[in-house]
Amino acid sequence: MNSRRAEILSLTLEHLWLVLIATGVAALVAIPGAIALTRRSGLRGAMLGVASILQTIPSLALFGFLLPLPFVGGIGRHTAIIALCLYALLPILRNTLVGILGVDPAVRESAVAMGMTPGQILWQVELPLAVPAILAGVRIATVATIGTATVAAAIGAGGLGVFIFRGIATVDSATVLAGAVPAAILALLADGGLEWIEKRLSPA
Amino acid sequence: MVGQAIWSPAKRRPEGRRQGEAPTPLAWHNNHMSAAVLEIRDLSCRIGERWILRGINLEAREGETIVLLGRSGCGKTTLLKCVNGLVQPAGGEIRIEGRLSSDWDPIQLRRRIGYVIQDSGLFPHWTVAANVGLVPKLENWPLAAIEARVHELLERVGLAPAEFAQRYPRQLSGGQKQRVGIARALAADPPLLLLDEPFAALDPITRYELQMQFAALRAGVGKAALFVTHDVREALLLATRIVLLKDGMIDVVASPLDFRDARTSEARAFLASLNHGDEVPSNPAELPSSPVGQIE
Numbered sequence: 001m002n003s004r005r006a007e008i009l010s011l012t013l014e015h016l017w018l019v020l021i022a023t024g025v026a027a028l029v030a031i032p033g034a035i036a037l038t039r040r041s042g043l044r045g046a047m048l049g050v051a052s053i054l055q056t057i058p059s060l061a062l063f064g065f066l067l068p069l070p071f072v073g074g075i076g077r078h079t080a081i082i083a084l085c086l087y088a089l090l091p092i093l094r095n096t097l098v099g100i101l102g103v104d105p106a107v108r109e110s111a112v113a114m115g116m117t118p119g120q121i122l123w124q125v126e127l128p129l130a131v132p133a134i135l136a137g138v139r140i141a142t143v144a145t146i147g148t149a150t151v152a153a154a155i156g157a158g159g160l161g162v163f164i165f166r167g168i169a170t171v172d173s174a175t176v177l178a179g180a181v182p183a184a185i186l187a188l189l190a191d192g193g194l195e196w197i198e199k200r201l202s203p204a
Numbered sequence: 205m206v207g208q209a210i211w212s213p214a215k216r217r218p219e220g221r222r223q224g225e226a227p228t229p230l231a232w233h234n235n236h237m238s239a240a241v242l243e244i245r246d247l248s249c250r251i252g253e254r255w256i257l258r259g260i261n262l263e264a265r266e267g268e269t270i271v272l273l274g275r276s277g278c279g280k281t282t283l284l285k286c287v288n289g290l291v292q293p294a295g296g297e298i299r300i301e302g303r304l305s306s307d308w309d310p311i312q313l314r315r316r317i318g319y320v321i322q323d324s325g326l327f328p329h330w331t332v333a334a335n336v337g338l339v340p341k342l343e344n345w346p347l348a349a350i351e352a353r354v355h356e357l358l359e360r361v362g363l364a365p366a367e368f369a370q371r372y373p374r375q376l377s378g379g380q381k382q383r384v385g386i387a388r389a390l391a392a393d394p395p396l397l398l399l400d401e402p403f404a405a406l407d408p409i410t411r412y413e414l415q416m417q418f419a420a421l422r423a424g425v426g427k428a429a430l431f432v433t434h435d436v437r438e439a440l441l442l443a444t445r446i447v448l449l450k451d452g453m454i455d456v457v458a459s460p461l462d463f464r465d466a467r468t469s470e471a472r473a474f475l476a477s478l479n480h481g482d483e484v485p486s487n488p489a490e491l492p493s494s495p496v497g498q499i500e
Contacts, residue, residue: 110325113288113398114338114388115314128329 004178008163012182015159018077018152019145019186022084023092027138030089034096035122044097051090059083059151067155080149080157087148088141095137099130132202139194146187150179160186240265240299241395241428242287247296249282249452256282257452260296264428266395271431271443273474279452280432284398287430288317301395315339318389318397318427322404324381326373332358332384333369339392357387360424362417379410386418390425397429403438415441436474439463448474 037044057065062083066073072082103126111121127134153161163179166172240263247260256279264270272280285291287298289310298305300313326335334341336357337350345353358365361383373381382402389397402418403411419442422429433439439446440460448456448463450470458466464475 106323106325113319
C-alpha cells in the first residue's frame with residue numbers, strides 16, 4: 001500500500017511536470033504570437049485556423065503522428081510535451097487576441113492621441129487590460145492539458161496515465177482510479193488556483 | 205529627437221523649471237505670440253474614393269475656441285483627427301505653432317495637443333490621478349511636479365483631489381469622467397486643445413454645468429481650442445468663432461452673434477432646430493451672453 005502511495009505521488013509529480021512545461025512553452029509562444037497577430041490582421045485568420053485544426057486532431061492520433069518524426073518524435077517525454085503544447089496553443093492564442101483586440105477603442109484612441117508610443121500602449125494599456133482574458137486562456141489550456149496528458153503514457157511519457165493504461169490492461173478499476181482521481185484533483189486545483197491569480201492580477 | 209530637444213515641451217512648461225532653463229524656447233514663444241497656434245490651409249482628406257474634407261482653411265489663435273459645427277458625417281471629427289495625425293490628410297497643410305505637421309515628430313506633436321473625446325477614453329485600470337498625470341509622466345516630469353500638477357488640475361475642473369485622486373474611472377459619473385478627461389488634456393499645458401463632442405453623452409444639466417465651467421476654464425488658460433459638436437446651442441454658447449461644415453466643406457464662418465444671421469440653408473436648418481427644439485430660453489439671443497458670470 002505504501003509503495004502504491006509513493007508511486008501515485010511520483011507519477012502525479014511527473015504528470016504535473018509534463019503539464020507545466022507544455023503549457024509554459026505554449027504560453028511563451030502563443031502570447032507573443034498573439035501580440036504580433038494583433039498588428040497583422042491579415043495573418044490572424046490563418047493562424048487561428050491552423051491552431052483550431054491542430055486542436056481537432058484526436059490526441060492519441062497526434063501522438064501517433066509525432067512518433068515517427070525525426071527530432072520531434074520518438075518514444076518518450078519530449079514527444080508528449082510537443083503534442084500537449086500544440087493543444088495548449090489555441091486557447092491561449094485566442095484569448096490573448098480577444099483580450100487585446102477587446103480593449104475599448106476610445107481608450108486606445110486616447111492613448112495614441114495623448115502621444116503614447118506603440119510600445120507604451122502595449123505594455124501600459126493593452127496588456128494590463130488583457131490580463132484577465134490571457135489568464136483565462138492559460139487556465140483553460142492548463143486544465144485541458146492535465147486531462148490530455150494522461151494519454152501521453154501511451155507513448156511512454158509517464159504521468160498518471162500510466163495507472164489508467166495499466167488498469168485498463170489488467171481490467172482493474174482501482175488502478176484506473178489511482179490515475180484518474182489524482183488527475184481530476186490536479187485539474188480542480190489548477191482551475192481554482194489560476195482563477196485566484198486571475199482575480200488578483202485583474203486591473204481594478 | 206535631437207532636433208527637437210531645443211524646444212521640447214519639457215522645457216517650455218512652467219513647472220519644468222530645471223536648472224539652466226534655456227532662453228531659446230522663451231524667445232521662440234515670444235516671437236510667435238501673435239501667430240496662430242493652428243493654421244490649416246486648403247486641407248483635404250479622403251477615405252478610399254470618398255472625399256471627407258475639401259478646401260478647409262482655418263486658423264485658431266491663443267484664447268480662441270473654434271467650434272466645428274455640423275451634422276453627423278460632415279467630416280468634423282476627421283478634421284480634428286487630421287490635426288493630431290490620427291488621420292492622414294490627402295492634401296493641404298497644417299501648421300501647429302507655426303510648424304508644419306509633417307515636420308513634427310507625431311509623438312511629440314500629440315503631447316503638445318490636449319485631446320478630449322465623448323467617451324472620455326480614460327484608462328480603466330488607472331486611478332484618476334494617474335490618468336490626469338499621463339502626459340507629464342510620458343514627458344518624464346519629476347514625480348512631485350506631476351503630483352502638484354494633478355492636484356491643481358483636479359481642483360480647477362471642480363473635483364476635490366482628496367476625494368477623487370485615488371478613484372478609478374468606474375467609480376465616477378459621466379460628468380466626472382469628462383472633467384477628468386479635460387484635466388488630462390490640460391495636464392502638460394498644451395497650447396492647443398481638441399475636443400470631440402466632449403459633453404454630448406451627458407444629461408442636460410451636467411452638460412450645461414460643464415459647458416459653463418469649460419468657458420470659465422478657457423478664459424483662464426488662454427489656449428486655442430478646436431471644439432467639435434452637432435449641438436448649435438453649445439456652439440453659440442462656447443465659440444469665439446463658429447465654423448459650420450457641410451459635406452466636408454466650410455459652409456459658414458461667423459462669430460456666434462453673426463451666425464444667427466447666416467443665410468445658408470444649412471445654417472438656417474441648425475438655427476431652426478434651436479428655435480423649435482427649445483422652449484427655454486425663448487430667445488436664443490440671450491444664450492451666449494457672459495456665460496462665465498453664471499458659474500457656481
